[in-house]
Amino acid sequence: MRYRGLYYILILVLGIFPASYGQESSYTKEILFLSEKIDSLSQIIENLELERKKEIEQSELEALLNKASSLASQEKEEEATVARVFRGGERQLQALNPNISLTGDFTGSVTNAKSAMVTDPGPLTDGRNRFFMREAEFHIIAPLDPFTRGKFFLGIPGGGDEPLEAMIGEAYMEWLNFPGNINLKIGLFNTQFGVLNRWHNHGLPQVDRPKALVNLFGLENFGGMGIGANILLPRLWAHVNELDIEVVTGGDGISFDEKKNNVIVVSHLKNYWDLTRNTYLELGLSGAHGFNQIGLQKTTLAGVDLTVKWSPADRSHYRTIEFRNELFLSHRGIPGGYLNRFGFYSYCTSKMGAWSWIGFRIGYSENPIDQTKYEWDLSSNLDFWQSEFVMLRIQYTYTYRNDAENDHTFFVQSVWSMGPHKHEAY
DSSP states (O other): OHHHHHHHHHHHHHHHHHHHTTOOOTHHHHHHHHHHHHHHHHHHHHHHHHHHHHHHHHHHHHHHHHHHHHHHHHHHHHHHHHHHSOOOSTGGGGGGSOEEEEEEEEEEEEEOOOSGGGOOSSSSOOOSSEEEEEEEEEEEEEEEETTEEEEEEEEEEEOSSSOOOOEEEEEEEEEEEETTTEEEEEEEEEOOSTTGGGSOGGGSSSSSOOHHHHHHHOSSOOEEEEEEEEEEEOOOSSSEEEEEEEEEEOOOSSSSOOOTTOEEEEEEEEEEEEOSSSEEEEEEEEEEEEEOSSTTOEEEEEEEEEEEEEOOTTTTTTOOEEEEEEEEEEEEEETTEEEEEEEEEEEEEEEOSSSEEEEEEEEEEEOSSOTTOEEEEEEEEEEEEEETTEEEEEEEEEEEESSSOOEEEEEEEEEEEESTTTTOOO
16 A cells, blocks of 8 residues: 555654664554554555445446446337338339330431332331331330249331321240249240341341341341240350240241241250450351241241450450351242242441441342342441430441342431330340
8 A cells, every 4th residue: 555655664764763872762662553553544445445446346337237228228119119100002012113114216318219128117108218216115124023024015106107006016924044944935026036136126236127137027027926935055065055946926928927827936046155255256046937928838947147246354345346147048938849048148346436336237138039039238337326325327228139220328317215225135
């Protein structure tokens, strides 16, 4: 204790002082008595300080326990209050609303062509030397439950010379992630014959479809009512192997009869390779088989598609090159034999910065119905993407026909999208 030091100093001083004078001090006994009292007092003080320290610690602990108890009771009261609050489920139903988008496809052309097959804004008019809304298309997509998804595409042509008439482009439901890596779909859909056949008009890499596709299926996609399966195959000779098998009724009116009882089987095998970190290759094989318009004659179509795409990982926003090719063979039954015809197209598009693309296409097509007719088509286009929602395009197309006057056509196109769909091809 702090008093003990003073005590020893006092003993030392009092003990030495009398001895220095050689006196027998009578104070010795008193000093000893005082020292005992001081020891006793110091012990009492130590005990008092210990008790005081324990009291302080005890009071702090009690304060913490009281605070914890108060917080616990407050949380229980809040939980009880929340549990008693009534909440309606009307707002939660908004999560069930589908994604709804609208895409506008505005086009104009100047041409010397005599054929309405330049491009078609509607069922009754053609697109020669005029501006027109080729189509306003609604896209409605939503998950139906954890296992299925619904897609609905409604197109409204805007040619201007005929009353507006909505047309269902596609309407189908998909079952996702079946065992064996299988997806199923049922309804009205465009078939997976080749690559571009499935793409909607607003998603095409050029304004018009290649003549090789137009001569086989017309200006619209080849599709019908039916059922299809998409199967992700085990890795075989490619990095990814994917098989589509579809059975539809109805046809396009050119290669296949449009009768509703005409069953057409379509298949497509896609093979994918990563050539480098920035380059991939896709090779596809297609087939279609069904009845044509001539009695009980049948048509068999075969196709090969090859796509090479280069997109540098560190500069894909500014530089991308895509080279795509499709080749078609038509084996058409006619009275007394078969008519074999051939067609192809190739196009290349290159990104020239963040906003612009330049493209070039060449194609050749033999008429699948008349063996005396064939045509070549050459196109070049320049696209400006103002954003992912707005695209502007100018295009020049030259068509050589062996049985008619050659065509020179200039196109201007504007495609915009409202909603989450943007400009997906399909």
